[in-house]
Amino acid sequence: MSDNQIRTLGIVAVQHELAMAIGLDLNLERMLQIFMRTCVRRLGLRSIQILFDRSGDDPTIVDGVISIDERIRRISLPRMDRKAPSLALMKSLAYQVEASAVIHQTVGDRHYTAYRMPKVGCAIVERVNNVLDGNVARSLIPVFERLALSCLACIEHQRALNEVAARKQAEAMVVHQSSYDSLTDLPNRLTLYRWLRKSLAAAIRHERYGAVFFIDLDRFKYVNDSFGHGIGDSLLVAFSQRLQDIARAEDTLARVGGDEFILVVNDLGHDATVAESSARVIAERISEIGKTPTNVDGLSIHVSTSVGITLFPRLEETGDLDTQCEALIRHADTAMYHAKEAGRDRYVFFSMDMLNALNRRLQIERELRQALSREEFMLLYQPLVSLHGDIVGAEALLRWNNRTLGFVSPAEFIPVAEEAGLIVGIGMWVIQRACAVVKRVYAPSGASTFRYLSVNVSPRQVWQTNFVEQVAECVRHAGISPSALRLEITESAALDNIDDTIRKIQRLNKVGIGFALDDFGTGYSSLSHLHRLPVSALKIDRSFVTGISRHPENQVIADATIAMATHLQLECIVEGVETQDDVDYFKDRPIHAMQGYFFAKPMSEEAFFELLARGRALSQPRLQA
Template identity: 40%
Template sequence: MTSGNSRISYDEPQTTPDGKQIWLRTSKVPLKDKNNEAVGILGIYEDITDYKLNESNLRIAATAFEAQEGMIVTDATNNILRVNSAFTEITGYTSKDVIGQTPLILNSGRQDKAFYQEMWECLNETGVWEGEIWNRRKSGEVYPEHLTITAVKDASGIVTNYVATLTDITMSKAASDEIKNLAFYDPLTHLPNRRLLMDRLKQALASSTRSGQRGALLFLDLDHFKTLNDTLGHDVGDLLLQQVANRLNNSVREGDTVARIGGDEFVVLLEDLSERATEAAAQTEVISQKILASLNQPYQLGSHEHHSTPSIGVTLFNDHETGLEAIVKQADIAMYQSKTEGRNTLRFFDPKMQEVITTRANMERELRQAIQHQQFQLYYQIQVDSMGHPLGAEALIRWDHPERNMIPPIRFIPLAEETGLILPIGQWVLETACAQLAVWHQYPHSRDLILSINVSAKQFQQADFVAQVKETVQRYGIDPTKLKLELTESMLINDIAGIVEKMNMLSVIGIRFSLDDFGTGYSSLQYLKKLPLSQLKIDQSFVRDIVVDNNDRAIVRTIIAMARSLDLSVIAEGVETEEQRQCLLEKDCMNFQGYLFGKPMPIDEFESLLSKV
């Protein structure tokens, strides 16, 4: 005032009588008389506490908005209104790039629709969502970020804005992944370590208990690994371990676990095997043999070529009765048994199971030798009409084993199917049958006979099966109408269209088809009408008790009626008594096969039988 200012104004804090801190804005003007002389002062006080508080909040908000975290502010419809400089630094997008856009501009494609649906459900229900997400920078790089989204609502509870804060967690996630790798993975081979293996084994046991399917644990130890380390050094030993790890991964199925639990010890966890112990053991043995074959191949370790072999122990599991450590111990014991029995081999913990596997392996080896040395024979079982006149025969394979005499097909055909050996065996049967038809064609009493042979699903699935049959028929110069291929109903479950196509191609040249074991499988008129069949064969299980069992008689009557409706002939197999033949005749079945007319026999005995008939 004394300086001549007509008015002054200032803000100052004050304390009220009750101790409350407030802000006052003071304005003062002089009061003058008529001579313009100051006679007093007029003071005006305004409470500006709320204003000061808002000003402080705005200053804090402005500072916070330009913090290290990226920030996005959108309107209620998710259009971007504002971003901060940290957002630009993290994403590469400037304000100009994104204002008016939606946050979808950052979408990496890593998260699916369900993820975003769950995010918005949470945001709408609680007003906040927080989590990790993969987004894409302007450069195209995909990166991980921690994202928090908050809904801003007005006084009536209506959402007006969304505010998102985001932090680039690339470094921290990499560190977290590194910690996880160190905790759960072997640093040399990058395979799961013992800790992760035990966790997966625990889960496998739980899954096995629920599903009933068995699992297997393979314990592998490299033979004479210490010698390699001692002679060529640990660096070379490490190279071998890394290559073994790669070969193991390439030998197992997707979903199986390969782990390194220390030194030269590896463990393979197989899941979802058969519910039956013998089948599960067979499946395990197939994978184990694949591992053995792979690990027996030479290794190139720098400038050194090295040969290494494994000893493998196996145990099967299917419930929680045996603890985790006990399962590993069983496989370990089996592995040491493998070492004591010569190394580079496979042994099961269960002695009985080992016996089954050993028997199966020996039979497979001997079966391969049988193919090579042609140890098979065809036996012929006569087929006759209602008058007992011969119509032909079914050719049935036998294995003339040099030590175990004659082995019936039920003992080796299933193994041949599993191993694929049925293909060369089936081709041998076709060749031998065609050769016999060529011989029969030379004599009046046998030139009209029809010879039936069984064909497996695996044979039929070959892309060149039709060509194989045609070529064989042409090479032996036989009448194709005298060759009948017998199929089983189970073959018709898969790829019915492909089977019909191949049957039609062979039917064109005159080859006949019979459906074997009819009534025991999956037949329906739906596909029977599509098949170019000439005959249905009534399974012997219905013939056995036909004289005394009303159900069997009803089934046989239905099969015959069905065949008649499709214009197919019918033959009954397993006919052993005159009573059975008579009962079948009464049902209009006119063709028969069984011990009543002749057992399966070698060709010379069959020729003798023909001459008598």
């Protein structure tokens, strides 16, 4: 065999071994490490470097890749850092080899051969003292072209894996977002129901009690309005973390609304009394969270809680597990609202009486929605009597006679109408009807001493953006003097949104419509805000008036209120006058009118006009309707 044949066989052997080193492995790092080690051994190299271009668009290639510049990344054997003295030379060769399949360059005793790797970059091999044989160098061109194809296959494979991983991550995120609250990362309502179902099934199976706690932050809207929604969100996160400190690993804590959380506590024992006692301890711990200020972005915020509690399983509950779970949440929610109505910052256990009250409330709301169209509302009128016995005005009082429920107390149906958003329409009907009555009062031969008819307005009416325009239009349409209509608003309602209330009262004052502050003395900051409210009268609440001669403490309050009204040049009207003793107490004081059963009960429109026609003196017994 000739020397040429032997050299040819040697070149073929090198080609074959390097090609086999490339293999079919789709792990780029593993494939390159095997290939580079084989190159160093078979070609007698000092080093080999593979420079990747366009890799900024590729997935992570291998560990140990070094970015040379924005375009080129390098992997080498042995590993070199960015400070290697050949860095500039490597970059130069990388750019030169783009125009040729292979190039050579010698620097001192170092000999470099660069191979183009199509669509990947280039490979640069380094030998010391002797250059790579030209025939061998040329024979390796197809080897590095194949290496380029393998690199591309590995990169595409990794990209596909990354896309699959990203899709799975996105799917997992969608599943998580559908099951957990995005702000607090607590389970949401959907997940809560699923876990509550398991808890209820286990409680029934093992005959052990659990409890559902419906937790609501008191006056959270005030925090949002005062400090912004960012602070409100931070408060919710901090509060949820403190609730998690209370919950055990086997319990479930979920956020089910803006400021509403539900805690499901399992395994409170076999005995209902013991379970209730344990639930009270947990409720006390929840309440303690509200008593401790929460620091949010440098602010110390106090926020109390209203908590409704129901134990499970309940013997009276029937139906499948889903139905029972819904009932448990509804019961705890009902108990929570009872806690709020009782003054907030407390916990209340659910009872069936609450459910009956809830059903009654729902029935009232259902019937209220048809009450206006069925003409079921009516107005009764109670006179306002001066110290001289003249009827100087009256208060229009709303009553409801439902075909199913019969007469329903205003104390019962008005809160329902407000909560259901029905009070605005009902309230405008009252004002329209009152204006029509005023027009009749001032008709020829009408009452000469009568000055105004007063109407109670709900804060939800006042908060309507077009409230002023609607009232003014009612007065204009009826053709009455604006001063003949007086609107009454409770002290607590006026203070709830005081700036907006003041603006609207001022606008109606300019029209000529006056305002009276009703139930004065029952609010929480009477003296500090009274001077800001542009009202023309205040009414002393009946709780300070009835039986005043027997209650010295009420006498002090009433006298102080009268003195304050006099100082502020406001009319003072006394409600709840029921006996001669009540009359005698106020008759020598600077008040403008009295109202109460001593003079007349609320009466129908016709009875009221009959009363106006005949009149009575203050010293006479009660006027009969």
